[in-house]
Amino acid sequence: MPQILVVGAGQSGLQLALGLQARGHRVTVVTDRSAERIRSGRVLSTQVMFDSARAHERALGLAHWDAEAPAVGGIGVSVADPGGGRALDWLGRLSAPAHSVDQRIKMAHWLEEFATRGGEVRVGAVTAEDLDALSAGYDLTVVAAGRGGLGGLFARDAARSTHDAPRRALAVAYVHGLAPRPEHPFPAVACNLVPGVGELFVIPTLTLTGPADILFLEGVPGGPLDVFDGVTDPGQHLELTRELMKRYLPWEWERARGAELTDAGGTLAGRFPPTVRHPVAVLPSGRPVLGMADVVVANDPITGQGANSAAKAAACYLAAIEERGDGPFDRAFMEAAFERFWDYARHVVRWTDAMLAPPPEHVREILGAAAGLPEVADRFANGFDDPADLAEWFLDPEGAAAYLDAARARRG
Structure with missing residues (x-):
């Protein structure tokens, strides 16, 4: 049985590692944070997992929060008009419910589950230089974490990348106490569009302290929503979010007036350029390593596809490894595994690019x-x-x- 190294303990890395482990493969996971540090740290993302992505978790016995997470039954769309009202407002129903689970809960649990099942976990930062020495002991190395410069190992694919700069400034707050949308008969993601300014997504979620909601602002760079750089105080972050909601989305501000942060780690802000990278990097020793999920296909979260794409990337790579037989883990194998994922991911990239542009x-x-x-x-x-x-x-x-x-x- 080959030995496989997975660098990264997010949705794709842990799903792949647990799937390989269940099939008898010897797997090591390297992560820069222990399960306890993940659980007690800052929120990692926004996430809404739709049914086809959740099916991969269910197939591996990893869907542990179905009874606790709000059952998201639809997607609501509101378009702001210049007078502070809504030019459009409607709700579409999902064929099967979606779930959002705070990745601090999910990744900490999955990492502990992997270790309990006998998997080896190494905790510590890995630089590009470290990876060359570490990968020597494994038949296949999969990089599922771009932190610490590892993402830079993978060259940008200019033919598949539309952008070379961030298209949105991102700001996230996890809150309790948000009043329900009276016109939504069931939990739904509320997509609020402010033409020329940005978007606000309101996402029912499960967090460390129970059911909650995510207030997720996406601002056009340099515009009025792009004001979170340098804001480090969580309370100030929430108040600034509310001020912007009051100005541009008063119907959402009304239900957020009594909201409070779920915890001191419940805010996040940043930006990144949507980028597609070549899936294979060659280390100084000549060994190839394979990139996965947002290491090689990083979309803006405007279409809510990050965790979904990660789950599907892990499923594609798991199937490719299982079908490999006695073949080598060479560049040809790696490129074929990625192209299997790209057959899905190309649709996400095209749709996300379209949503970032004026309609x-x-x-x-x-x-x-x-x-x-x-x-x-x-x-x-x-x-x-x-x-x-x-x-x-x-x-x-x-x-x-x-x-x-x-x-x-x-x-x-």
């Missing part, structure tokens, strides 16, 4: 039509679970026109 006329028509056509609202909502479907209509003007005509005819 073209056919997208504005779709968003308007969804307010009166539940079929259209539902199909858009389920595109978060299956981004490939969006290529057929949401991203194609002719496909959009044909679909809307048919949907209107069915509506009568």
Whole structure:
């Protein structure tokens, strides 16, 4: 049985490691933080896991929070008008519920589970120089963490990367006490769009202190939402979030007036350029290593695909390793494993790029039509679970026109 090294203890790294372990592979996980440090630290991300991504967790027996996490039943879309009201407001239903689980809970538990099952965990930062020596003892090294300069090992793929600078400034606050949306009959992600300014996503979640909500601002760089650089006090972060909600999204501010942070680690801010990288890096020794998930395909979180893509990358790599047989873990294997993932990820990249740009006329028509056509609202909502479907209509003007005509005819 080959020995496999996974560097990184996030969604993709731990899902892959636990999947390999369950199939009898000898796996070592290297992480810069222990389970306890993860659990007691700052929030790691926003995340909404849709059904097809959650299915990979269920298949591995890793979906431990189904009874506790809010069952997210839909995606709501609101578009702000210049007067502080809503030009559009509608709700699409998901075919199967989505869940959001604070990654501090999930990753700490999974890391402990991996160790309890007999997996080797090494805790410590790994530099690019360290990786060369460390990888010598393994048949395959998978890099699932870009911190510590490891992401820089993988060269940018200019042919597949649209951007070379951040397209949004990101600010996150986990809160208790958010009032429900009265027009939403079940828990739903609220996507609030402020043209030319940015977005606010409100996400029902499960955190360390129970059910909560995530207030997630995405601001156009240099614009009025891009004001969180240098804000280190969690309370100040939340108050600034509320001030911006009051100015641009008063319907969301009303229900956030009594909200409080879930914990002192419940805020996060930053930015990064959406980037696709080549999946194989060659170390000074000549050994190749394979990048996975957002190490090699980093999308802006505007489409909520980060954790979903990570789960699907882990599933693709697990299948590729299982199907390899006695073949070598060489560059050809690595590139083929990545291309298997890219067949899915390319749809996410295209959709995310489109959502970061001003909407073209056919997208504005779709968003308007969804307010009166539940079929259209539902199909858009389920595109978060299956981004490939969006290529057929949401991203194609002719496909959009044909679909809307048919949907209107069915509506009568």
